[in-house]
Amino acid sequence: MTEEKKKNELWEWTKVLLIAFGLAALIRYFLFTPIVVDGESMMPTLEDGDKMIVNKIGYSIGGPDRFDIVVFHAPERKDYIKRIIGLPGDHVEYKDDQLFINGKAYDEPYLDEYKAAIADGPLTEDFTLEDKIQRATVPEGHVFVMGDNRRFSKDSRHIGVIPFDEIIGNTSLVFWPIADFGIVR
Known part of the structure; x- marks a missing residue:
């Protein structure tokens, strides 16, 4: 050569x-970008250390949907992973461990495992949106998010509503550990 x-x-x-x-x-x-679940705030749906793929283009095509699992920039300069509970204009309330949005009761099947395992009170304490964010409804351009592990989650009840422009994307695909590979809801 x-x-x-x-x-x-x-x-x-x-x-x-x-x-x-x-x-x-x-x-x-x-x-798309990978993310590692850090902490137990999304248990039992997601475990600490789960590796997931974040879809960054989904919300540039359409808006977020109720119960989407999203990754966003939190005020602590850290990325959080939580579930969307309230959309703009929604009134969110919990009473007797039941979610009410705009006065309508919603099932949360992803919480059934935890609810069945606890015997010392509700998984989610009673609250209204007014109690948590001093507003009757989720403001335009924002979402109200909560972790599935309601007793141990730092979410909109503590940090307030999340602006759309802080959301990195949604996620539902766990790729590691391989035993947990698949779609979560």
């Missing part, structure tokens, strides 16, 4: 690697 052919082959491989790294960076920055 001549010296010029070696240089051309090296240049071709360099271009391929640069394109591959560039595409990987674009995908991670604009489309």
Whole structure:
């Protein structure tokens, strides 16, 4: 192989690697990114250390839906993972461990496991939106989020409502540990 052919082959491989790294960076920055669940606030749905994929493009196409699991920038300069409970204009209330949105009762099947396991009171304490954010409804451009482990979750009851522009994306795919691989709801 001549010296010029070696240089051309090296240049071709360099271009391929640069394109591959560039595409990987674009995908991670604009489309999907991994996240590691830190803490127990989303148990039993998500375990501490679960690795998930965050869909960053979903909300640029459509808005968030009730009960989506989202990742957002929290006030503590940390990313949190929680479940959307209230959408803009919603009045949120808990009474006797039952969620009411705009006066209508909603089932939360993802909490059934915890509710069945506790015997010393409700999983979610009674509250109204007015108690927590001093407003009757979730403001426009914001969501009210809660962790599934209601007794041990720092969420909108403590940090307030989350602006849409702080939401990184939604997530439902656990890819590690492999035994837990799959979609969570």
